[in-house]
Amino acid sequence: MRLKSFTAKTSSEAMALARATLGGEAIIVATQETAGGGVRVTVAVEEEGDSEGTALPAPAGSEETEHHGKAGEATVDRVYRALRSNAVPASVGEVLLERAGLAETTDPLLALSWALRQEFRFAPLASDRGAPRPIMLVGPPGAGKTQTVAKMAARALVGGLTVGLISIDTQRMGGLARLESFASALALDVLAAGSPEALADHLLDTADRDLVLVDSDGRSHLDGMDLADLGHFLNGNAIEPVLVIPDGVDPAEAADIAIAFAGVGATRMILTRADLARRHGGALAAAHAAGVAFGNHSASPRIKDGLAPFDPRSLASLLLSGRVPTANASGAESLQ
Numbered sequence: 001m002r003l004k005s006f007t008a009k010t011s012s013e014a015m016a017l018a019r020a021t022l023g024g025e026a027i028i029v030a031t032q033e034t035a036g037g038g039v040r041v042t043v044a045v046e047e048e049g050d051s052e053g054t055a056l057p058a059p060a061g062s063e064e065t066e067h068h069g070k071a072g073e074a075t076v077d078r079v080y081r082a083l084r085s086n087a088v089p090a091s092v093g094e095v096l097l098e099r100a101g102l103a104e105t106t107d108p109l110l111a112l113s114w115a116l117r118q119e120f121r122f123a124p125l126a127s128d129r130g131a132p133r134p135i136m137l138v139g140p141p142g143a144g145k146t147q148t149v150a151k152m153a154a155r156a157l158v159g160g161l162t163v164g165l166i167s168i169d170t171q172r173m174g175g176l177a178r179l180e181s182f183a184s185a186l187a188l189d190v191l192a193a194g195s196p197e198a199l200a201d202h203l204l205d206t207a208d209r210d211l212v213l214v215d216s217d218g219r220s221h222l223d224g225m226d227l228a229d230l231g232h233f234l235n236g237n238a239i240e241p242v243l244v245i246p247d248g249v250d251p252a253e254a255a256d257i258a259i260a261f262a263g264v265g266a267t268r269m270i271l272t273r274a275d276l277a278r279r280h281g282g283a284l285a286a287a288h289a290a291g292v293a294f295g296n297h298s299a300s301p302r303i304k305d306g307l308a309p310f311d312p313r314s315l316a317s318l319l320l321s322g323r324v325p326t327a328n329a330s331g332a333e334s335l336q
């Protein structure tokens, strides 16, 4: 048995293409919308029933993909087992497996890196280089937002940058105090902003800093009013909201969280508590469902351990071995 995919504008067109090419024996194993607005149907075919001579040319606007990269069965099987043990949802796993099968390598790490590079965006924050816009860390309560602010501030200071710290977490008991205790260890002040207007004033006060970080109180992804209120603080486009999401969350819930925070403008995410989870499928589900890019990754509560940037290879390593390489290796570059 072998897998083949057919992509067309609609699922019935893709299925008609599959039947026209393969005859009645095609068994549909997955149907999926593609990023370009089309539909991809994956079918399983018996080896004997498949004769290249009978294949019809693909109609205009459709394409047929054969699974015949160098990867081979053992490589695809290793990737399959990694995706399954990470509880990666089937809809995401099928696309990754299909892409891994097309990779021109027999190394599972490189095949999965290649598949991840095709399917996800990677946009790590470089706190040692500053940021053109102030960054607000947003996400559910307890996600690790304050810890992330402290890690980014510490990294920036080590790199010789000037840092501004603001918090809109002014209502909750202890919310501000937690950031203040990190800040005093770094010899920084925290400006408290209880309203969007106060935040706008503090942004003016800190406009000369290389990096301005805004800590926020946790918001519920199930509460539209709470999120709309957060939106007011984001001040149009003036601040970049970055989603902080804990690892090990149920994939469907993680997807809902990411979609909700993408709704207030988050386009990339920082994954925290990776050291406390063995299944990283929630992170993939979140990024895939909401279209947010993989930013950075935290695997320790200690400030000095900082954040590691994500790239396809480090994400593949996390999925295959539970570890992220310490050096920012990017061997995936050697693949096309």
Ligand SMILES: Nc1nc2c(ncn2[C@@H]2O[C@H](COP(=O)(O)OP(=O)(O)O)[C@@H](O)[C@H]2O)c(=O)[nH]1
Pocket: 140, 141, 142, 143, 144, 145, 146, 147, 148, 178, 218, 272, 273, 274, 275, 276, 298, 299, 300, 301
């Ligand atoms: N083990 C571990 N703990 C973390 C990590 N990031 C954050 N934490 C812990 O998670 C808890 C909540 O973090 P906090 O920054 O206060 O969350 P916030 O409510 O989103 O601001 C704290 O106890 C942190 O020390 C991480 O990467 N690994």
Ligand SMILES: [Mg+2]
Pocket: 145, 146, 147, 169, 175, 178, 215, 216, 217
């Ligand atoms: Mg906090």
